[in-house]
Amino acid sequence: MSTYYAQGNELGTSVEDAEGKKYTETRNEYDGYYLSADGDKYTFTKQQRLCSDRASAFVPLRYTASKQYEGQTNGITTSEAWNEYYLTGYHGELKSYKFSDKGKLGENGTGGFDYQTAIQYTSNEGKHIFGLPTDVTVTGGDGKTYHHVTATYDMNYADHITQIRRQLGSGEAVSDYTYDAYGNITKTMLPANAKGQRMWYTYRYEPVMNMYVERIDDAFGYRSEASNFDYRYGMALRRMDLNHFYYETDIDNLGRVKAVRGPNELATGVPYIIAFDYQPKATFGTNGITAPAYAVTKHYxxxxxxDDMETVTFVDGFGRPVQVKKDGVVTTAGKGSAPKNETVMIVSGRN
Structure with missing residues (x-):
């Protein structure tokens, strides 16, 4: 769009053939509002032609229509969507969304629709927390409720959802969440099964940054662990799975994986099951590149x-592979009858 307030908003897209005949088209329409704020209280004044040196504005998407032409002059509307927003007294949150695939909805959203989604929100002005959805209801054009979800929050924090309740037949599926003082989820309880049993997971975090999970336990008594964190990249270099098998990872100063060891390698002292060697700098001569950048992957x-199984990948200046080489053993005579095997590099692709 061509105004300062609406620039970047997509008006429409279309697919046409070489003769300019349309095959598909999508059209978007927007509303315009001047926005004034008194602290956290917003007032919206509708104005389609926004023109000001200093004013703030809100330009939400109101209507979207998609058409199929298939080279014909007149198109058929295949889908419509219409949006309504909470305005004065709120902060522009989405209030209602209607959808139709029958072409009957209309630009004002007053026609027939297949389903409508209505959303309610909560806020805590004292903490400057706004726009937390608490109720989402999906209603069909026949008036029946097809989906209903409610949410509860700890309103002292911006993102602490404590419970989600989903409509499930004549009952509900309830999930609960608990947090620590750092805002990390410490326990998740999933909805009950037919016997009323609820699966749960607890999470423990490392004590340095208090943000990376170091242990997960579940209702069955299983646990997994992570330790030896490299805090530069937030990576755990040692892990234990549900079967109490350990895995180790080595990384370089750029956070790239250098080597990985599994349970067998740790038990036998093998340095890696897979290792990576990076050579990111190409060399240049008077006629251009004499040796491209490459990386070597070694499988124990x-x-x-x-004798590792090696794969060498060469890349161009954009990091795109231009050639891959893998080592292999071939024979020099038919039917593998040569007295001596020959070790070669098998080339896939070339520049």
């Missing part, structure tokens, strides 16, 4: 401990 081969 338990049958040939001193």
């Amino acid at each position: 081969d338990i049958q040939h401990p001193s």
